[in-house]
Amino acid sequence: MELRGKFANVDLDALVDNRVVRTWLYFGMFWLMVTPSVGVLISSTFNYPDYLGSGNLELTFGRLRPVHVNGVIFGAFSTLFIGLCYYLVPRLSGVRVIWSEWSVLLAWVWNVATLAGLVGLLFGDSDGLEAGEFPLYAKVAFFIVVAVATAQFLITISRRLEPAIYVALWYLIATFVWTTMNFVLGSFILPYTISGINSAAFHGLYLHYIVGLWLTPAGYVIIYYFLPISARNPLYAHKLSLVGFWSLALFYPFVGIHHYLYSPIADWAETLAVVTSMLLIIPVWTVLVNFFGTMMGKWHEFGRNLPAKFLIMGSLMYLVGCFQGSTEALRQLQQPTHFTDFVISHSHLTVFGTFVVWAMGGLVYTWPRLFGRELWSFKLGNWSFWLITVGIATMGLVLTAGGLQQGYQWMNGVEWLDSLVWVKPYWLARTLAGISMDIGMSLLVVNLMLTALTSPAAEARRVRGPVEAPIPAPAGGPAQ
Template sequence: MGNHATENSDELINKDLIKKWLLWGFFWILFAPTVGVIVSTKFTYPDFLDGIPELTFGRLRPIHVNGVIFGTFSTLFIGLCYYIVPRLAQIRVYKEHWGYPLLWIWNLNFVAGFVSLALGYNQGLEAAEFPLVVDIIVWISLLALTVQFLVTVAMRKEPGVYVSLWYLIAAFIWMDINWFFGNFIVPYNAPGINNAALHGLYIHYIVGLWITPAGYVLIYYFLPASVKNPLYSHKLSLIGFWSLALFYPFVGIHHYLYSPIADWAETISIVTSILLIIPVWTVLQNFFGTMIGRWQGFGSNLTAKFLITGAVMYLIGCFQGSTEALRSLQQPTHFTDFVIAHSHITIFGTFMLWALGGIVYVWPRITGREVLSFRIGNWGFWLITAGISAMVLILVAQGFQQGYMLMSGTEWVNSLVTMKPYWWFRTFSGISMDIGMDLILLGLLWGSRPSLAKST
């Protein structure tokens, strides 16, 4: 296949299955960010929706976080895998009919999980809050999906393995292992300091060994396909893959600096966090190199705009994450919204934008309907971009101000008074992002005319 990331093979994909997975993803796009706006509003109005236990901050926040990671991004990613894998493997997905029961098991299980969290059933570990029965069903679903996609790759007719498939294989295998580790071992067999250290590994593996390789699957496929240009360098993609696999497993403790965890373990996490510049720069060079000679059509290419904007956010977010791992920067920022800025610019600003770019590309090709209006899609893009940019700038500024106030001896409660204007702007920026995503969904679901795009 060389450096090309596309194949013209409509017969290999199940459009109905992809459509149903993406429709569930659309539902989660509406649900999880809306919960986020409610949570954000509670910072400025703590009594907002007061008196309803199910809508308290402590119950809504894990619903928002898990809703974005597992409900929204992961569901969209799985749906897009049913589009990508058969094209790159040149055969239909193995046991394709499994996709329908998995669709309902996966999503209804998360519905049950979110209801459980709202009712107060919580295991108490971030990104591992779901009750045990929900965790078991998620793990079984992941194993079934892993079998589907990995067997498809193993049985492929295409002799080469394109980089998207490398990352897809890694993402599912790593996630199977990490989900078992974080939900079945850490909560029950690791007390005290060991629990904090191992949970730090688990939650970073969710980001670095699931969301990150999953995001790479999407942009490595959809960027060359959308701009109709070969991937810049296959060798660079391999350097990025193996350096991510080598360095990321050790970064999990960098949020626990100055803790009772051993200094040598903290130092290893700092060093490997800095070394992540290698996979970051290699993949970014590949993305921007792929755009060479194609910038003239960038403004009218909605998919490419989401993907490249996400790549810029990725550059900023990874620089922030690596420097945040330094002890000198961790000291003033650790207990502030500086950390929240980092999580938003990476998970939403990067990976959700890549997922949105993917659905903008795929939806017209599986439904035969183009986006209702490029203007609507473009408005959605700019509202999302402006919203996430403003939110990150606000939270970074807020984090530095509050951090240095606390270091100078200001009482914590008094520091919150200064934070209130920042939290107002954060809520407004979140609303901007939500409206932007709603416009994208509006444009996709109410497509105006038959799509003229070739299936690639």
Template sequence: FIWTDVNLVLLLLGPYHIPGINNAAWHGLFIHYVVGLWITPAGYVLIYYFLPASVKNPIYSHRLSLIGFWSLAFFYPFVGIHHYLYSPIADWAETIAIVSSMMLIIPVWTVLQNFFGTMIGRWQGFSRNLPAKFLIVGSIMYLVGCFQGSLEALRSLQQPTHFTDFVIAHSHLTVFGTFVVWAIAGTMYVWPRLAVVRAAGRRGAGVPPAEARLEIKDAPLWSFRVGNWGFWLVTLGISAIGLVLTAQGLQHGFMLMAGTEWVQSVNAIRPYWWVRTLTGFSMDLGMSLLVYTLMKTSLRTR
């Protein structure tokens, strides 16, 4: 709630009342507050609840969760201008952003240790557990995306990557590859159980008896096979997008540093964009299969 209010103040004041380069710095703070202090905590809530619930194992360490939360709260507010290195913004402010970006290794590694620690002794049957598969894939994407984010905050790497799709790869892996995928996992877990509850209420059952409670607890999706196809299409799509845009961004950046003409550099990276389009179709098809599975799950309980 507090961070949401801060984001609202930054949004209302920044674009209209702060001139020049300070407006760019303010914009960087706002964007990163939205991602790091609003979307990220919301994503943590999803996986901290649904991973233990889906694998039927308590969270690995409450202490690690506290370290992850408070280190995120302490370091993330200062990373906002790490995309504006080599700009007229003061060097000391840029350096603070760089150091804070490096320190984000603390919340990233602690929460990931918590997530994978929760999976200890629960890998059997993992291949048949769609919510857990989405949650773990999202965790891997979180690791890769955050690693990219810290690397591109270094002056030596930001010079070739700043104006390229390397940055877009990083944002796709974190926002979609992590938080959207975690939201999909929560939906896959909750939806069939809500469908059973709704069906029981429609029958006038009120509070379900013990048999109905067991049915709710283990409510399956309409088709694991279709849902699994959706999982793999989404996973392969977002993985390919991250890989392709990362490679494209590095190639484009070094071409520009070598003095290549802009139009020539764009023509050289055009094949990467075609591949990105195809991988986007893979993600669209995967999401469509997941939506279809959820719809059939609801219809099955009528």
């Protein structure tokens, strides 16, 4: 791709500190294999309650679930996301990330804290807030890393070559600034100084700030950068990205209390949460139109474009998951869905099916370029894609169906224990779907490791054969 303006003659690849990006992505791939697998481990107990034993507290659902949830959010997704930021920020700014020598240390601090926090959760050291269970020592480390990374990226972007800021950088700035402030609330204020019904209300806000002001804009950073560049097509509409950004910033901060409808929290606060939850349809639909519009004229190349396949599949899951999220905030629809597997379907379709899948799309695009070679096996990558896609789609479907059956049975007076009999087949299908996803992610990591370990000479022989020819560009198009 020909660079113009002040970017002309700038070697974007030379601006990226590959050692930093690789370190973060290595850790992210480790968590990608480990922490989703904990979900399969505990979902199996729904059908086989005693298979992990009955006398070991560390293997109970109450200990393992926060390991799974926090491990996926802060281990698998966040580690990959931060690593991808160190790749895309210098390329979009045209200057190196400042204090780059600190970035590998930050990766170690983040991941050692993640490991220590997960082990602490196994032994009952928990603050008891969903998505905020990590003990204080892990939260302090997270806050330091995010605060330093925020300073790195903000100063780097302030030194950019061109005054215009691409939409991915808007979201990146917002993600890190919002989350630095949210960590102050969730780590140092909420667990220790707020009690009673106010604690529940602020917990709803904190939880949705993690989802809506960290995971969501972070996911947008990834797809807004990697979809156009992997499809080799310009972004469909700049104005739509404006609408999506400002509507997300305006509406998402108020939605958290929709978890507490019919509670002692003030009715006006609950109603505000319901209204803003429905208004989230605006940023969701605008960004999705932008994503699918970006693929216009490139669908004929879609089958061989592995990064774009992950990114578009995640967008489809985002469409379904966000439709669930908005509609289940309505009081009438929350009655049959609250406390059921319908909510679990929504969380998996969005957190994993969208954001983790988008992170995998960015990973598949970036990793071969860090080593200057093609993905080791497109066929193996395609198997990974379909195993993950079939797994998350099946999980979303069966949990939605099982959750609705649960809710309507309870509304009709069926005893809770009796209702479990009817949902056991759904739970078994959920576990099998999770196994499919885990196999797909493991194959993906194996593929990427083989990409890194293949020697340049072996790579040339494998790709070119006995006849000298240019090495094909990695899946998703040439480096840009």
